Amino acid sequence: MTTTMNTSTQAAAELLVLLGGSANIAANANYCATRLRVTVHHLHTVHGHALQDHRVVLGVIKRPDSEIDIVVGHPFSATLSLLINVTVAEALAEAEQE
Template sequence: MTTTMNTSARAAAELLALLGGPANIATDADYCATRLRITVHDLHAVRGHALHDHRIVLGIAKRPDSEIDILVGHYTAATLSLLINVAVAEALAEEEQE
């Protein structure tokens, strides 16, 4: 279990960086079945090719209003959305303390 969480945490951190970092996430990451759904502030900050080539990503679909669907698989989507939301919340809390 620990190895799975470490792998998921690493994947979430990598995806978050490819999405432009915590400051580029506009709303909480969500998931739907096999997709991780994320709305970003700036689509230009997203490293699309690198995101598409990431080992965990099965595909990407851009949706209206700067929303990105990242196909990652059924069990992975829920875990990644939780980990990304925690990372964004921690980054925002650190900003407020500065």
């Protein structure tokens, strides 16, 4: 379990950077079986090719309204969603304190 969590933690941090960082996440990341669905503020800040080539990513689908589906497979989707949401919440809390 620890190895999976370490891999997921690292992958979540990497995917967050590829999505344009915490400030570019417009809504909570959600998971649906094998996908991580993220709404971003600006699609142009998403590193699409690098995101597609990430080791845990099986596919990327750009949806209407700045939504992105990242196909990651069942073992990762819920964990990545949780880790990204926690990171974004922490960044928002830090920004409010400044």
